[in-house]
Every structure is written in structure tokens, then in C-alpha cells.
């Protein structure tokens with residue numbers, strides 16, 4: 697039924713694709729279906745159809761904040777990365793949810809729009825970044841978002857920034873079963889040269905302080921009253937390994953796949969880190985990453 701629908705609507709798909717190839721951690725079994733809508737209307741169409749036929753589905757952006765389980769996903773992964781139109785209107789930019797943040801950063805340089813320099817340091821898509829209110833260097837997506845177009849299963853709605861209920865690494869989208877379609881972001885005019893220089897220095901800083909060349913999902917845990925990386929470091933867990941999954945020696949908040957790790961190694965390591973930190977400091981670390989199962 698799904699196959700006929702996808703063929704009829706000319707929506708690209710593949711079957712039995714390893715999730716390790718779709719996520720930055722590089723672990724996980726196969727997804728039964730991976731569907732690649734090419735436009736917002738195709739994205740809505742697929743989501744609507746999956747809901748209609750009661751088909752389990754998962755929206756995936758760049759997969760940089762998702763760890764896929766070894767058993768894979770017996771449903772439809774809807775990959776948004778081909779839904780990536782971008783349009784500038786004066787100081788605002790309209791981006792489709794699947795637009796890579798790297799592409800947004802390049803456009804900001806090209807257009808001389810400042811205020812979003814930090815985007816160059818956040819992998820993944822704009823949609824994923826809005827869901828998690830991603831940020832660094834004291835800024836986050838909530839500082840940029842004006843409006844978000846979503847599909848709630850019935851119709852397309854527009855939310856204002858206030859309606860997105862942004863907070864530290866969270867938003868309303870983590871609690872609702874909605875599909876982000878398009879985002880309107882606001883910037884301020886700035887010299888192209890300065891934007892480029894600032895982005896370059898942020899990237900250099902990031903490359904020095906984080907394992908940016910290794911497979912990872914970024915920071916595994918949210919920060920509480922104390923940064924999670926500091927607690928993990930103090931607990932002497934830097935470099936601790938379970939098979940090929942390791943607490944990064946560069947930044948204790950990251951778990952890196954040294955090559956050939958299984959999802960179970962990563963998940964066991966997460967459990968171990970949480971247990972040790974709880975035992976030593978009485979702090980319950982909360983995951984920032986999402987588990988796809």
C-alpha cells in the first residue's frame with residue numbers, strides 16, 4: 697500500500713537502509729523504509745498517508761541528535777534533507793525544515809545577514825535545530841525564529857516564536873506530534889567580511905574544544921546547574937570505553953564512535969556514565985539526544 701502510494705506520487709524511497717548511514721553517530725540497524733520527500737507538499741502528503749494507514753513513522757533531519765538502535769526501525773523514516781528551499785526577504789530568511797544549517801550559514805555570509813553566525817557550528821538541519829532549540833556561544837535558534845509552519849496531522853498552522861515555548865534545548869515540538877515544514881528567521885545587516893571572520897573563529901574554537909572530526913551525536917546530556925561535561929570529567933570518565941564507544945577525551949560531554957561501535961555500546965556507556973555521576977554527585981543526568989527505536 698505504501699509502495700504504491702509513493703510510486704504514484706513520485707516520492708523517492710529506499711528499503712532496508714542502515715540507519716548508521718543516516719545518523720552522525722554511525723550506529724543502528726536498518727530502517728524498513730526511508731522516504732525522501734522533495735518538497736513541503738510531498739512531506740505533508742507522506743505524513744498524512746502514514747497517519748491514515750496507521751503506519752509508524754519517524755521524522756529525521758540530519759540525524760545529528762539521534763541514536764538509532766541496533767534492531768533498526770520497523771517503520772517509515774521520513775528524511776527531510778531534500779526539503780530545503782531557502783528564500784531571503786530583506787532581513788528575514790524563509791527556510792524549509794530540511795535545509796542544512798551549513799547551507800543557511802553560507803547564505804548568511806553571502807547575504808550579509810548577521811546574528812546567526814553560531815549556525816555554522818551546529819550540524820544537521822534547521823528543522824532539527826528548532827525542535828531542540830540548538831545553540832552555542834550563548835545563542836540559540838529561539839533568538840532567530842519569528843514563525844514556524846507546522847503540519848499537525850490535519851492542517852498547516854503557523855506558530856509565533858512565543859507559541860514555540862522555547863527554553864534551554866527544548867521547544868513545544870518535543871512534546872507534540874507535529875511536522876515542521878518551514879521556518880522564518882530574523883537577522884540584521886552586517887558586513888560579509890565580519891560574518892565570515894566570526895564564523896571562521898567560532899569553527900576554530902569548536903574544533904579545538906570538541907571532537908568535531910569523530911562520529912558523535914554532539915553533547916549527550918543536557919546541562920543542569922552544573923555543566924554535564926564537567927561532572928563527567930570530575931568523575932574521571934573521560935576516555936572510558938565500552939567496546940568502540942568512548943567518552944571523548946577532548947570533551948567529556950561527547951560519546952564518540954571509534955569505528956564499529958554498536959548502538960548497544962553507546963547506550964550502555966550512557967547508562968554507565970549516568971550511574972557513576974549519580975553515585976558520586978547525586979545528580980541525575982538527562983539525555984539531550986533522542987533514541988530512535
Ligand SMILES: Cc1cc2nc3c(=O)[nH]c(=O)nc-3n(C[C@H](O)[C@H](O)[C@H](O)COP(=O)(O)OP(=O)(O)OC[C@H]3O[C@@H](n4cnc5c(N)ncnc54)[C@H](O)[C@@H]3O)c2cc1C
Nearest residue numbers: 757758759760761820821823824825827830831832876914
Ligand atoms: C559534532 C556535533 C556538534 C554539535 N554541536 C551542537 C551545539 O553546539 N549545540 C547544539 O545545540 N547541538 C549540537 N549538536 C547536536 C545537533 O547537531 C543539534 O541538536 C541539531 O540541531 C540536530 O539537528 P538534526 O537535523 O540533525 O536533527 P535530528 O537529529 O535529525 O532530529 C532531532 C529531533 O528533531 C526531530 N525533527 C527533525 N526534523 C523535524 C521536522 N521537520 N519536524 C518534526 N521533527 C523533526 C527528530 O524527530 C528528532 O526528534 C552537535 C552534534 C554534533 C554531531
